[in-house]
Amino acid sequence: MTEPKPPGELYPAIEPYETGMLPVGDGHTLYYEVSGNPKGKPALFLHGGPGSGTQALQRRFFDPARYRIVLFDQRGAGQSTPSGSLEANTTQHLVRDIETLRCHLNIARWLVLGGSRGSTLALAYAGAYPEACVALVVRGIWLGRKRDIDWWIYGLNRIYPDYWEAFAGHLHPWERGDIVEGYGRRLGDPDPKIHMPAAIAWRSFDQRCSALLPKTGDPAPAGPRTLAVARIENHYVRHLAFLADGELLRGVGRFRKVPGVIIHGRYDMIAPIEGAFALARAWPEATFTLIEGESHDIGDPGIRRALLDATDRFASLD
């Protein structure tokens, strides 16, 4: 029995009933956890970044009485080891890891939910393994096209010139012609005096551009987690997310029969809404929910509610 919950509010905080470390090859071992109802409908949450790692809050987008909720940390992220590793860390590796985890947990099919760069991975996974997906819920769509990367690294200067100046200004003027390479060199430097300030500057920009209103507090504290996320994000950006330009849109045909929900905030600046429109047009069978006045932030109330509505609806789907 679940307590009655106001619509749009997250489900109560829960603890996993199972956690584990799953070796996936290439020296990578992934942290995973399962919570909710062991006999419930399987659901997978894909975190963003890439490299952000899972958070306990992400369990709460699913009714724990009806869902068997799987979270895991992608290669190099969160509690997965080795932390921050870029070796054998590509979109294709992550897609195969999801399958490895599904088989390990003896799950036939599951609901897949991904936000931000988790939506990228969800779409890549659904394109590769459509038969394993009961439904697909994607939020803050990021397609990893060249234009998406250009917007993130350069285009955001239009809206957040102050944040962008701090981001670009971290580099020497002669490095700014190729910001991604400039950061890549610094993030990969063995000297913490070089790599940690670069990680903080990279992550601060990403975080500040992801919310509608400025947040108080340090957007990216110094530490191994900030370093891991910055390194992995930069690695994926440098390699254009390991996707051919527009590959995810072209892949829609392989999973268009999977029930889908696309949720996007109008003022999602880090992953602008144009990508969501492009996906919705390529995939008209999916439900597209545009939330006016909200951003990339999963904590924005309209976005949260739309996600909960989607998982509640799909809980009764077979």
Added chain:
Amino acid sequence: MPDQALPADLYPAIEPYETGMFPVGDGHQLYYELCGNPKGKPVVFLHGGPGSGSSPDHRRFFDPKRYRILVFDQRGCGRSSPTASIEANTTQHLIADIEALRRHIGVKRWVVFGGSWGSTLGLAYVAAHPEACTAIVLRGIWLCRKSDLQWWLYGVRTIFTEFWDDFANYLPESQRGDILENYFTLLVHPDPAVHMPAAANWKTYESRIASLIPKPGSEKSQSPRTLAMSRIEAHYMRNNVFLPEGALLEAVPRFRHVPAAIIHGRYDVICPAEGAIALSRAWPEAALTMVPDAGHSAMEPGIRTALVAATDRFCDLD
């Protein structure tokens, strides 16, 4: 009676104590009105567009007990005649008109207030006649650099995808590579059956992207006012507003001593925040207010409040 539909932070609706039609040459006559206190501090309101014309709400940004408020319709728009004329209608003409009106009402110096295109004109005016300006209040900064025009014509699609599509798709596909020239051709076509729908479509685009939350009913009717706005805007844009690239930023040293307020909405999609910050960097003496939860419109709650606070502050200046 205060207008209940409008927020309390604006001053109450008032009527002019004097109105007139003022000939400025080239066959143009400008509608102008004076309101507030005839012995108050003079202020001139510069409307946007170019071509939008004034509205009664424009009087309400100023304390009517302390200000003598001049509002006028720029060449070709509002109640000025001939309506929608683009003959002898350039930035330089408008600057001369402001000076002619200043002398006509017997004012030596005044506060200049302008938003959107009114900020462009305000900057061009203060650069030409700094000695006539007591202070200047600028909102929704539009510097009309090539990048600003490109953004308005194409870049907006990133954030208001569907509204841009409605705007661009009005033209046949082969013409969408040069939206401005192809719209202009329609807007100056002698047949109302051609120019009126194009004008309504142009203005609908602009109205839908002007506030943080798109307002229902922002679709524009086919009216002479709509035609004037659209035709004059397109005329100024295709002439790069009759200013050399970057001229306004370069002119800052001529007027940097004039007390100034720069007010901008972070999510101004018509005139992105980058322009306001570029101006602020060139003119650090001016007080910049970046309203975190506002779009372009002067009527956005945070913008209104900041505008009225600025005019209240400058009222005590000599």
